[in-house]
Amino acid sequence: xxxxxxxxxxxxxxVDTKRLEAAADIIVKTISEGNSVxxxxxxxxxxxxxxxxxxxxxxxxxxxxxYDALVSTGEQISVALMAMALSKRNLKAKSYTAYQLGIxxxxxxxxxxxxxxxxxxxxxxxxxxxxxxxxxFQGMNDEGDITTLGRGGSDTTGVAIAVAxxxxxxxxxxxxxxxxxxxxxxCSKARLLNQVSFEEMxxxxxxxxxxxxxxxxxxxxxxxxxxxxxxxxxxxxxxLVEEIExxxxxxxxxxxxxxxxxxxxxxxxxxxxxxxxxxxxxISDSGIEVDVIVQNIGAENTTDFTFTVDxxxxxxxxxxxxxxxxxxxxxSIEMDDDIAKVSIVGRGMRGQSGIAxxxxxxxxxxxxxxxxxxxxxxxISVVIQKDLMKKAVNALHDAxxxxxxxxx
Amino acid sequence: xxxxxxxxxxxxxxVDTKRLEAAADIIVKTISEGNSVxxxxxxxxxxxxxxxxxxxxxxxxxxxxxYDALVSTGEQISVALMAMALSKRNLKAKSYTAYQLGIxxxxxxxxxxxxxxxxxxxxxxxxxxxxxxxxxFQGMNDEGDITTLGRGGSDTTGVAIAVAxxxxxxxxxxxxxxxxxxxxxxCSKARLLNQVSFEEMxxxxxxxxxxxxxxxxxxxxxxxxxxxxxxxxxxxxxxLVEEIExxxxxxxxxxxxxxxxxxxxxxxxxxxxxxxxxxxxxISDSGIEVDVIVQNIGAENTTDFTFTVDxxxxxxxxxxxxxxxxxxxxxSIEMDDDIAKVSIVGRGMRGQSGIAxxxxxxxxxxxxxxxxxxxxxxxISVVIQKDLMKKAVNALHDAxxxxxxxxx
Numbered sequence: 001x002x003x004x005x006x007x008x009x010x011x012x013x014x015v016d017t018k019r020l021e022a023a024a025d026i027i028v029k030t031i032s033e034g035n036s037v038x039x040x041x042x043x044x045x046x047x048x049x050x051x052x053x054x055x056x057x058x059x060x061x062x063x064x065x066x067y068d069a070l071v072s073t074g075e076q077i078s079v080a081l082m083a084m085a086l087s088k089r090n091l092k093a094k095s096y097t098a099y100q101l102g103i104x105x106x107x108x109x110x111x112x113x114x115x116x117x118x119x120x121x122x123x124x125x126x127x128x129x130x131x132x133x134x135x136x137f138q139g140m141n142d143e144g145d146i147t148t149l150g151r152g153g154s155d156t157t158g159v160a161i162a163v164a165x166x167x168x169x170x171x172x173x174x175x176x177x178x179x180x181x182x183x184x185x186x187c188s189k190a191r192l193l194n195q196v197s198f199e200e201m202x203x204x205x206x207x208x209x210x211x212x213x214x215x216x217x218x219x220x221x222x223x224x225x226x227x228x229x230x231x232x233x234x235x236x237x238x239x240l241v242e243e244i245e246x247x248x249x250x251x252x253x254x255x256x257x258x259x260x261x262x263x264x265x266x267x268x269x270x271x272x273x274x275x276x277x278x279x280x281x282x283i284s285d286s287g288i289e290v291d292v293i294v295q296n297i298g299a300e301n302t303t304d305f306t307f308t309v310d311x312x313x314x315x316x317x318x319x320x321x322x323x324x325x326x327x328x329x330x331x332s333i334e335m336d337d338d339i340a341k342v343s344i345v346g347r348g349m350r351g352q353s354g355i356a357x358x359x360x361x362x363x364x365x366x367x368x369x370x371x372x373x374x375x376x377x378x379x380i381s382v383v384i385q386k387d388l389m390k391k392a393v394n395a396l397h398d399a400x401x402x403x404x405x406x407x408x
Numbered sequence: 409x410x411x412x413x414x415x416x417x418x419x420x421x422x423v424d425t426k427r428l429e430a431a432a433d434i435i436v437k438t439i440s441e442g443n444s445v446x447x448x449x450x451x452x453x454x455x456x457x458x459x460x461x462x463x464x465x466x467x468x469x470x471x472x473x474x475y476d477a478l479v480s481t482g483e484q485i486s487v488a489l490m491a492m493a494l495s496k497r498n499l500k501a502k503s504y505t506a507y508q509l510g511i512x513x514x515x516x517x518x519x520x521x522x523x524x525x526x527x528x529x530x531x532x533x534x535x536x537x538x539x540x541x542x543x544x545f546q547g548m549n550d551e552g553d554i555t556t557l558g559r560g561g562s563d564t565t566g567v568a569i570a571v572a573x574x575x576x577x578x579x580x581x582x583x584x585x586x587x588x589x590x591x592x593x594x595c596s597k598a599r600l601l602n603q604v605s606f607e608e609m610x611x612x613x614x615x616x617x618x619x620x621x622x623x624x625x626x627x628x629x630x631x632x633x634x635x636x637x638x639x640x641x642x643x644x645x646x647x648l649v650e651e652i653e654x655x656x657x658x659x660x661x662x663x664x665x666x667x668x669x670x671x672x673x674x675x676x677x678x679x680x681x682x683x684x685x686x687x688x689x690x691i692s693d694s695g696i697e698v699d700v701i702v703q704n705i706g707a708e709n710t711t712d713f714t715f716t717v718d719x720x721x722x723x724x725x726x727x728x729x730x731x732x733x734x735x736x737x738x739x740s741i742e743m744d745d746d747i748a749k750v751s752i753v754g755r756g757m758r759g760q761s762g763i764a765x766x767x768x769x770x771x772x773x774x775x776x777x778x779x780x781x782x783x784x785x786x787x788i789s790v791v792i793q794k795d796l797m798k799k800a801v802n803a804l805h806d807a808x809x810x811x812x813x814x815x816x
Contacts, residue, residue, distance in 0.1 A: 017462060017465040017466055020466070021466065051485065054425060054485065054489060055488075055489065055492060057425040058425055058428070058429065058489055058492045058493050058496065059492045059493070059495070059496045062492045063491065063492055063495050065491075065502070065503075066488040066489075066491040066492045066495075066502075066503055067488070067492075069484060069487070069488040069491075069503050069505075070484075070485060070488035070489065070492075072484075073481035073484045073485055076477065076478075076480075076481045076484075077459065077462070077478060077481055079477070080463075080474040080475070080477040080478035081462060081463065081466055081474075081478065083471065083473075083474040083477075084463060084466045084467045084470045084471055084474045084475075084478075085466050085467070087467070087471050087474075088466065088467045094473070094474075095473075095474055095477050097477075097507075097554075099505075099507060099508075100507075100552055100553075100554075144508055145508075146505075146508075
């Protein structure tokens with residue numbers, strides 16, 4: 001019995017017309033196996049960068065409404081070419097912009113959120129045997145302006161279309177074989193995961209695994225839409241990201257690592273209620289995202305407050321902190337961008353004791369000093385010195401036996 | 409008192425971001441003189457060709473619906489960048505696709521005709537001091553598909569927007585100073601015309617003057633919308649194309665020439681009613697446009713039938729003619745692409761006798777043999793040998809004293 005699938009192809013799978021035709025062949029194969037397909041596409045390879053360069057040539061900080069109108073042409077090119085490639089393969093196909101479909105978003109240009117997807121048109125086309133080919137990454141707001149969802153937003157479009165259509169699965173094609181226990185470039189023993197739960201994927205994504213956009217995973221989890229991460233360059237079965245409720249759970253499923261953050265510390269802030277908000281509000285008000293946050297008691301009723309931000313935001317954040325420190329009567333500001341974050345993630349951690357201490361012991365045995373620790377229900381993250389990242393990932397991968405499958 | 413103007417910039421005026429910013433400066437100047445402006449843009453320089461190359465890489469004859477969806481991105485890029493450039497100049501501006509405005513066309517992809525332009529949105533924006541920047545060349549059909557108007561269609565969009573807004577003038581910016589008595593590259597004495605009537609412009613356009621798209625002039629004439637042809641590269645006042653009803657009319661206003669046609673002749677066709685239709689219908693059914701048509705009586709109740717088509721269509725037309733000749737019991741087919749068409753155009757010709765014989769005499773004096781003749785109310789065209797085109801244009805330009813202005 002055929003399935004209804006959404007197949008989303010990213011920019012690396014569409015880097016030129018040859019790769020685009022290879023993606024068309026994957027769609028043909030899926031159809032020939034008796035399935036129905038709706039296709040969602042990103043812009044081709046560096047097309048978005050080309051458009052951004054054009055904008056920057058005119059204005060260093062272009063108007064966001066116009067920026068969205070500009071970059072949304074990238075996906076429009078992809079979908080028209082794909083519809084041509086499919087009709088060359090004797091399939092009926094029609095391209096649709098988010099505008100034509102009425103993918104409604106909020107007003108926030110550049111980082112809009114999808115509010116509503118109208119699928120009557122799509123359902124009608126699929127019923128007639130037509131493959132709809134849909135622009136990812138974009139939508140329209142209630143004033144009829146074009147919006148974009150931000151980088152990686154095409155994943156979210158894929159999931160949103162899949163949910164609205166009631167598809168069986170949303171397949172996300174990329175240039176990697178799927179989700180690995182850790183980054184294969186850092187650890188040669190990294191193993192492809194057959195499946196991973198939504199919450200693990202969420203923690204892995206937020207901890208540095210770049211394979212899926214965080215918001216897309218959230219959307220899929222909320223709507224229980226299975227995502228399969230696949231490579232358009234290989235025949236690998238990929239990784240199924242889904243709701244998992246099995247008995248035997250791996251304690252640690254994966255390790256993610258991230259080395260593009262900087263650590264900022266403000267020392268000797270008076271330890272009063274609301275101090276965290278006073279420190280962090282000016283940072284987030286200026287559009288800087290904060291990742292790990294740690295607060296420690298300092299000397300004499302003061303507190304030391306440390307957090308990490310993306311390296312590109314480090315110097316702005318440092319300036320803001322200096323002002324905050326003045327107004328709060330705090331002490332010195334320290335900035336360190338020579339750091340890395342390593343996280344272990346596993347749905348089996350829940351209710352298991354001793355995982356954290358095992359992690360810390362492994363790091364101690366390898367003479368890796370921990371600078372910050374933060375934990376969630378199914379994740380433990382440590383911030384360490386950047387040049388020790390590879391050593392830490394490999395040691396933890398061995399210690400938690402991630403090279404061995406549970407069922408093996 | 410400020411005017412309401414539509415300013416349309418073509419691809420050569422937008423060849424890169426520098427030229428696009430120069431066009432923005434022209435708009436700023438127009439606004440600073442107290443006028444209101446709506447802007448219509450073509451795609452930047454070779455952008456449309458880039459898109460066509462992408463399509464051809466996938467399919468030699470791409471699906472027309474998808475082709476339109478693809479190439480319409482070219483103007484979308486222009487308008488977003490222009491809105492950025494205008495806001496950099498402290499003007500309020502908003503880009504609009506034909507889709508967002510609801511520029512309704514018929515279904516004919518690649519060569520659609522505008523049926524309706526909704527301007528409430530535009531009027532509201534102009535009233536608020538916002539400059540609307542609109543994609544030329546495109547529209548949407550009643551199924552919500554993107555359509556394009558064919559090459560040069562941005563002129564038509566400009567005129568259609570001007571008419572719908574009730575603008576005072578539609579200004580078409582290009583890379584030439586305006587409309588000349590003849591092509592300055594062929595005749596060094598060619599003179600810029602201050603004004604020219606709609607019907608002269610129509611005849612000049614259809615006879616080879618490439619400065620304005622024929623359909624745009626037709627649309628403007630029908631709606632009495634003055635068009636000013638201007639250069640975005642100079643300060644030239646340009647040429648005003650408008651309804652002219654003066655007493656003293658130049659007998660000949662301009663000379664146009666064309667050397668990209670081929671002449672096809674079918675000989676000895678039985679001279680029966682309907683034979684012209686039988687010969688030409690299969691030609692136009694296959695999408696080939698026929699220009700000059702001449703039918704002559706041949707020997708013994710047969711007729712010789714000659715017409716011209718674009719050179720790129722010549723061999724297809726020849727094939728079709730061979731079949732037609734077989735079924736009609738006609739004779740041989742001749743094809744000649746070594747020809748040129750030279751036309752003299754003038755609203756003063758109407759009711760004046762002797763113009764044609766003067767033209768033929770000038771050509772005879774210069775030993776230029778005439779292969780075909782066709783006339784309309786304000787135009788006389790001759791088809792001659794290609795290598796005599798320049799000689800003919802210069803001789804006629806002298807004979808009709810086109811280097812001298814009427815009022816001089």
